[in-house]
Amino acid sequence: MSTREETVLSVENLQVAFRDGGDITPVLRGVSYRLPKGQVLAVVGESGCGKTVHALSLLNLLPPGGQITGGHIYLDGQDLLALPPEALRRLRGAKISMIFQDPMTSLNPIRTVGKQLVETILAHENISKLRARARAVSLLKKVGIENARQRMNEYPFQFSGGQRQRIMIALALCLHPQVLIADEPTTALDVTIQAQILRLIKKLQRQSGMSAVFITHNLAIVAEVADEVMVLYGGCCVEKAPAAELFARPLHPYTQGLLHSLVSLKKKVEVLPAIEGYPPAPGEPKTGCPFAPRCPHAFEKCRLQMPPLTQENGREVRCWLRGTHA
Numbered sequence: 001m002s003t004r005e006e007t008v009l010s011v012e013n014l015q016v017a018f019r020d021g022g023d024i025t026p027v028l029r030g031v032s033y034r035l036p037k038g039q040v041l042a043v044v045g046e047s048g049c050g051k052t053v054h055a056l057s058l059l060n061l062l063p064p065g066g067q068i069t070g071g072h073i074y075l076d077g078q079d080l081l082a083l084p085p086e087a088l089r090r091l092r093g094a095k096i097s098m099i100f101q102d103p104m105t106s107l108n109p110i111r112t113v114g115k116q117l118v119e120t121i122l123a124h125e126n127i128s129k130l131r132a133r134a135r136a137v138s139l140l141k142k143v144g145i146e147n148a149r150q151r152m153n154e155y156p157f158q159f160s161g162g163q164r165q166r167i168m169i170a171l172a173l174c175l176h177p178q179v180l181i182a183d184e185p186t187t188a189l190d191v192t193i194q195a196q197i198l199r200l201i202k203k204l205q206r207q208s209g210m211s212a213v214f215i216t217h218n219l220a221i222v223a224e225v226a227d228e229v230m231v232l233y234g235g236c237c238v239e240k241a242p243a244a245e246l247f248a249r250p251l252h253p254y255t256q257g258l259l260h261s262l263v264s265l266k267k268k269v270e271v272l273p274a275i276e277g278y279p280p281a282p283g284e285p286k287t288g289c290p291f292a293p294r295c296p297h298a299f300e301k302c303r304l305q306m307p308p309l310t311q312e313n314g315r316e317v318r319c320w321l322r323g324t325h326a
């Protein structure tokens, strides 16, 4: 992404840790990126690498025990971490909005879908109830809910998992945010529906010109919807690149492993040559590159010293095998 484009969201060296009694475990170890207006950043990586924690930090919604231990987050030039809680609450939904992994945790089960949409709009905007209702119906139509006007009166449980995800999108968009963060639903929805949902968000993103951060396991869809991709591993960014370049030439051994699994899936190979081993436990390993224990190219230095994130033709990669280190 070029530096000339207007940056909407800027994350600088974001660090997050969880406290459990006296123990403090780092789970995000310095994540940075810039999101230009109208662009989509995809955040990918195996389960537990810190994708959701990163997203929750942006909205100051970390669960108990979680705290931001370092870094900065700027939205439209405004330092979010310096804002009083009330000011940040007003920004949530209105300027930066999130679609959560599990819609049932964010939809109120005892309020109709229409009421939830209308109340959200009225809490932030000084418009008539009638206009808010009209906007809610039009949003439900936009996200593909049929018979939107009648279905406004139904409760979340009366919708399927995929439809609930669509309602979440309508809720996230009802105040026309500048930035949308979409944490891919990992449960309840099959891969085809997940892809449909991401495509729908992409369509709405393009229509409205907002910026978006897509968190997903589905690399095949990333190639289709993202402008830039950030690969997280063990709470670190190991590679960041324009999507087309990342897919054409992954630089980090972890990204190469992820893409290799994808190619195998496409070819329907029976035994998947996935990356051997497991992602690290939070805070592990204590020294060196987090991927070293699973990396087929690791040598002694990788286990002892964390490689820095280096720039390479507009891309970034964290690996002792790259750039001037190689």
Ligand SMILES: Nc1ncnc2c1ncn2[C@@H]1O[C@H](COP(=O)(O)OP(=O)(O)OP(=O)(O)O)[C@@H](O)[C@H]1O
Residues within 6 Å of the ligand: 018, 027, 045, 046, 047, 048, 049, 050, 051, 052, 053, 054, 063, 064, 065, 066, 186, 281, 282
């Ligand atoms: N409430 C919590 N208390 C303690 N540790 C937590 C908590 N929530 C997350 N973590 C830890 O933070 C790390 C990152 O978790 P996160 O939920 O961000 O992963 P993720 O990349 O979103 O995974 P997934 O793809 O499964 O959604 C994990 O190692 C997890 O154990």
Ligand SMILES: [Mg+2]
Residues within 6 Å of the ligand: 051, 052, 053, 101, 183
């Ligand atoms: Mg997650």
